[in-house]
Amino acid sequence: MRIDVLGAVRALHDDGTPVDLGGPRHREVLARLVAAEGRMVATDTLVDDLWPDPPVRAVGALRTFVAALRRALEPERPPRTPPRLLVTEGPGYALRLPREAVDVHRFEDALTRARRTPATPSPATPSPATPSAVPAALADLDAALAAWRGPAYADVTAAAWARRERTRLEELRLEATELRARLLLDASAGAGAGLVAELGAHVAEHPWREPAWGLLARALHGAGRQADALATLRRARTMLADQLGLDPGADLRRLETDILRGTPPSPPPAEPRPPAGSPTTPTTWPTGVRLGPRTTVELARTLALAGGDALAHSRRDRLAAVRAAERTGDVALTARVIGAYDVPALWSRADDPEQSRAVVEAAERTLDALGPAGPAELRARLLATVAVESRSADLTGTDAEAHAARAAREAEALARGLDDPALLVFALNGVFLQSFTRPGLAPARDATGAEILDLATRHGLPNFAVLGRLVRLQSASARGDLDAAAGHAEAAERLAATTEASLVPVLTAWFRARATAARSTEPGGPSAATAAAHYRAAEDALAASAAMPGLHRGLFPLALLGLRLLHGRPAPTDPALDWGPYRPWTQSLVLLAQHRPQEARAALATAPEPPHDHLQEALWCLTAHAAARLGEPRTAARAAAALRPARAEHAGAASGLLTLGPVARYLAEAENCAERG
Template sequence: MRIDVLGAVQAWHDDGRPVPLGGPRHREVLGRLVAARGRMVPTDVLIDDLWTVPPAGALGALRTFVAALRRAIEPDRAPRTTSRVLVTQGPGYLLRLPGEAVDVHRFEDAVAAARRSPDEAAGLGEALALWRGPAYADLPDSLWLQQERTRLEELRLQGLELRADALLTSGAGADLVAELGGHVAEHPWREPAWGLLARALYRDGRPAEALDTLRRARTMLGEQLGLDPGPRLRRLESDILNRSPDLEPPGERPPGIPPRTRNRLGPRTTVELARTLALAGGDALVGSRRDRLAAITAAERTGDATLTARVIGAYDVPAIWTRADDPDQSRAVVAAAGRALAKIGPDGPADLRARLLATIANESRAADTTGAALDTARDAAREAESLARDLKDPALLAHALNGVFLQSFTRPGLAARRDAIGVELVAVSGRHALPAFEILGRLVRLQSASARGDLAAAAEHAGAAEQLATAHESLLVPVLTAWFRARVTAARSAEPDGPSAAAAAAAYRAADDDLAEAGMPGLHRGLLPLALLGLRLLHGRPAPTDPRLDWGPYLPWATPLLLLAQERTEEARAALRAVPEPPGDHMQEALWCLTAHAATRLDEPGIAALAATALRTARDEHAGATSGMLTLGPVATYLAGAESCARGRG
């Protein structure tokens, strides 16, 4: 017979008929015996592996599973005769099958042979093709299985790298670029993978890309994580720069130059992800997010909850905006963090729990999460902060405070509370040399001062953030502060002798051009139309109706005013009645003010009353200015109109 476990557990008779293995417990017994590779597994070990808390009749149940498996495996065996495959031996059971009858044993033998011989390594493709998915994919996630999956996944990655190394050494390479590129993206902490990809690129006639790959590896392993690249990567970089003959296949190496003695490195694994790239913005930011999720996925496949927790928690990139740039990815990260949190349990390492909780708080953005999930995120923020304070870890506290900030948009009018968070972020980060979070603190304070209409204080924080950004190469900061300066121009355009509305619109458009290339679609989409609408409201003009404007997520709140600008009053009234409550994010005051303004214009006292109730706590703030990027003017103006309308004098 034949048994396959590199994927779902399956078995086949010699004639090709599938073996009916029964339910999950039957397959788990078979899988556990496969993992023992011909060794006897005592019944008490099997029972402990099958049940976290064995039931009273566990031994009888195990014997029932074994009997059923024997009938399925050897259907023609005569009653009361000894099984030749699933054998009773001493106090337990074993599987008596040749190695070639089990896919995982064939794979293990092939990798062992590849370690002994490069010729065998080059032929590992057939063995790697045995994998149909995660090992034992359909079995319950028990402890023995987590350990076995971790071992086999590491063996699979070693096999892939052994094969690629052997093929590159023998002269192949160009056709490995795509395969190794995917391998690096999925497993960015494996140092050998970076070297193999660089060699393949060089072999494909792309030395510049090979060098860029090694520099990315240096950033990932060295500058960002405090780990120096190993000697093999350093030597490879030198060889590529010098076009060393050692990089050529044997048949193309100049005569008289012997091959360099090869020093195989085992897999070098780190538990943190790149984060400095994210601060650079643009393509680097997008790539950083992509690599992050690939690494989390790969870590989860190992079954090692501690590794997964460290990988998730290491990405402590400061976040200033409440709308996720990639909501699907954010939800995937939150789900992975939740799974890791459940696996390490309430008694797990406090620092790991705090990082996972902070990740949940940071990734559960208000614009993309509602209801119970948002309550969970806010609880996570508070617990992460408490753990970080108990641990007296300043970097962890800064990460947790970021989550507290992002979860502080529960209602309008909380600028002062956020400013207090910004004050602590600046203080903690300044004392402990955490420049990225010091920048975050300055931007939080800029937003808070902008919301309160204190443009002088906001400008001071903008300047401080820009100085830090210059010193630490944080390229996104000037993109954000350019929007703040456009917001100042817009506010002053409504003052006597201030700049013109056209100058303010031009400033917004210039800032938008830079933002379009910054890799932050969640922030960018719809922002310019909302800013231009705010500018028009400051000057008592109707909403902009240019059909080329993409209103993005703000369209429901803008639509009544867009229809009013086209004198489509009844359609505007219907649109106003369909407007949802704004999400709890940076723009909630602005969106409530749009609702209040439309309700006042259309004489809808019920809707005006709802808007007035929401806005009273923000009476002293400026609409939209919480973002630090635009303004619709004082909330008090819109509140007064809504209250008048609600009293029946709209």
């Protein structure tokens, strides 16, 4: 018996004929047990991994799958004899197969053995272990890499555990590819010529991996192309400097020195692996279906929940339905049409300000027509709509914000008096979006998110359960609790797999990039280049998602700026970067990086107060940092006053998408500058 998961899940008899494993759930159970590497997986864990919202008879269904798998894996087993492969152990099940019978275990074991292979100090002085150890390690790696038939667990697409395993194993595959090249270069000075094309393609696909650049330079040097090797290292240096403001690592610097001196390049140590679960490649998400206009808001709501291109159509069709309802003169009908679009909203800035204004104005007209004695349910839905749609940047201002906040509180109060959980979670959505009136409100938002999640879970409202998880992810991120935020991210992904919320994995990929950026400052953590690669992958996925265009523009440059500040580096100055709506707060730092202090001072003087949204702490921190660098005590004092309530939070992390580091660091800069003034 052999089981393969490096590709679609399959089992093969000793003679190579396939085993009929049954349906998708049967294969998923088998795959989950393979991922446990022989350890017992509790029944409750298997149920949760198979069903984000387990049915009443989930345990019975699981037992049915296990029984069918046992028959498939051991067809010759006599009745009433205990199984030998898929066994019951304690409160769960375990798969008892030799490691060499599972392709993923063979791959991991081959990589482990290859890592122990001694590196040759230089081609001129080979290690005594090289003649026997290197060919064996290379044969191991070649066989292990050849076993890959596609992404790991390729047909288990929805499960969160499988996504985590795919990410982890893809990182190991890249490491194995680079280790194989290193061993070949260590073993033979003439191996470079045969590796140049392979490593060139590898670098083009994974440009943020510094070890890959070093290997390509070594291969070129071994092929007698010293000038090309130096040019490759210069390209790596330029890419790191332009994109990240960072110098190459010690290994690349040492390699360049060796080549310039004409000494045989010494092999660099293997790159440390990033934490399991870190994203490595961008993910392509389905863009939905292009549909023609519709006249009912119910269909628009359905399309909005589907996401992708359908979301843009739903917004347009929704406004058309509202206007058509108003033309009928039926106030109650208009109120129902406006309030029926209870689509969960996470971001504090609307994608389409013009439409948001039109919807708010229609809701206000309808509220006036209903009067204070109108039906509480209709008034609550209209008020919640005002609170949700007033998040647009074009609707900000003291009076508009105060009015929207009052609408949120009134909608919540009305909803609590009615026995309608769906209405209450919609009202709480408005409360959440109006909780960005000042920095430092992450705890209040977390309490709102917890109530949304509890109501949605108890009353079967999966789309709002996703919202509750994402709100709690953002709040935990703001407090710097990355473990709690990661738990909410995984739970949101499991829910999204059943609700077809395609944007959720895009947002959680951004969170994981934010977490990688934070950990890049820790000893032994991932490199800044790795963090930048994760931000780039998340940016590509967001750009391809056809949703939340108001979020997309300027976010990647802001994330890179935050990464640079974490590492004490100046702002990026690449003119191709589109700072989008964040330019007023980043321009002074960009000009400082270009050594233009007078222009930077003028830019800082014209920067307005940051909008009251997810990124206000980040923009205030940029203001504080620029004021401290330029010696502007008044601006520094204004930034310090705004940031004090958020002293315990992390700048930009309330978005769940990026981080500039602890607010306390920027607050201290601003206070010191203000005191000196």
